[in-house]
Amino acid sequence: MQRKINLILLGAPGAGKGTQAEIISEKFSIPAISTGAIIRDAIASGSEMGNRVKSYTEKGELVPDSVVIDIIKERLAKPDCENGFILDGFPRTVPQAEALADLGVEITDVISIEVADEDIMARMAGRRVCKKCGATFHTMFKPSPNGETCVCGEPLTIRKDDDPEVVKSRLAIYHEQTEPLKDFYESRGLLKIVHGQEKLEDTTALTAAALEA
Numbered sequence: 001m002q003r004k005i006n007l008i009l010l011g012a013p014g015a016g017k018g019t020q021a022e023i024i025s026e027k028f029s030i031p032a033i034s035t036g037a038i039i040r041d042a043i044a045s046g047s048e049m050g051n052r053v054k055s056y057t058e059k060g061e062l063v064p065d066s067v068v069i070d071i072i073k074e075r076l077a078k079p080d081c082e083n084g085f086i087l088d089g090f091p092r093t094v095p096q097a098e099a100l101a102d103l104g105v106e107i108t109d110v111i112s113i114e115v116a117d118e119d120i121m122a123r124m125a126g127r128r129v130c131k132k133c134g135a136t137f138h139t140m141f142k143p144s145p146n147g148e149t150c151v152c153g154e155p156l157t158i159r160k161d162d163d164p165e166v167v168k169s170r171l172a173i174y175h176e177q178t179e180p181l182k183d184f185y186e187s188r189g190l191l192k193i194v195h196g197q198e199k200l201e202d203t204t205a206l207t208a209a210a211l212e213a
C-alpha cells in the first residue's frame, strides 16, 4: 500500500513548486493546495478577503500571517485532505509553520526546490498563466500547445507580480522570511533538498526520488 504523503513544498518564487505540485497531485491523487492560487481566486472574485489582500500580492509582499493561516485551516479541514495533501507556498514564515504545527497536522515530507536567483529571473519572464483553469506554461520551457491560448481555450496572461522589479522584491522576501524554514524543518528531520533542473522532467525525477528516499 502507498504511504500517506502530507508534503510541504518550499522554494523561492518561480522555483517550480506549482509545476511539481501538479504532477505529484496527479500521481498520488492528493490535492495540491496553493495559498497563492486561493488568494488570486479571492481577488478575482472581489470577495472581502480578496480586496483586503490585493495590494500585498500585487506588490509581491507577503499577505498577513493571520489571513493565510485561516485559509489553510479551512482548506485542510476538507475531506479530500484525509488521504494526504501537498502544500505549495505555505508555510512561508516561521509563525505560519508554528501555526501549522499547532493545528496538530502531521507533516511527512518537506522538499525544498532550489534554483539560483538569476535563473528564476529568466524563468519568470517567460511564465504565462490561464486565469480560468489555473494552468501554467512557459514560453520556452513549457509552451502551450495552442500558442497564445490555454488548452482550455482561454487567452494566456502574465501575472502582475511577474514584473522583474516585483520578482526581485519577492526573492528578497523569500531569502529573509521563508528560507529560515529550511532550518525549522531540518531540525525536525523532515527536510530534503532538490536542485531544480533546466528540464521539468529532470526536476520531477529528483522530486520523486526524494519522496521515495
Ligand code: AP5
Pocket (backbone or CB within 6 Å): 011, 012, 013, 014, 015, 016, 017, 018, 019, 020, 034, 035, 036, 037, 039, 056, 057, 058, 060, 061, 062, 063, 064, 065, 068, 088, 089, 090, 091, 092, 093, 096, 123, 124, 126, 127, 128, 136, 137, 138, 139, 141, 142, 161, 170, 196, 197, 198, 199, 200, 201, 203
Ligand atoms: P504564489 O502563487 O505561491 O507564488 P510564489 O511562491 O512566489 O511561487 P510562484 O507561483 O511564483 O512560482 P512556483 O514556484 O510555483 O513556480 P512555477 O511552477 O509556476 O504566491 C503569490 C503571492 O501570494 C505571494 O507573493 C504573497 O503575496 C501571497 N501568498 C501566497 N502564500 C502566502 C503565504 N503562505 N504567506 C503570505 N503570503 C502568501 O514555475 C515558474 C515558471 O517556470 C513557470 O513558467 C514554469 O513553467 C517554469 N518552470 C518550472 N519548472 C521549470 C524547470 N525545471 N525548468 C524550466 N522552467 C521551469
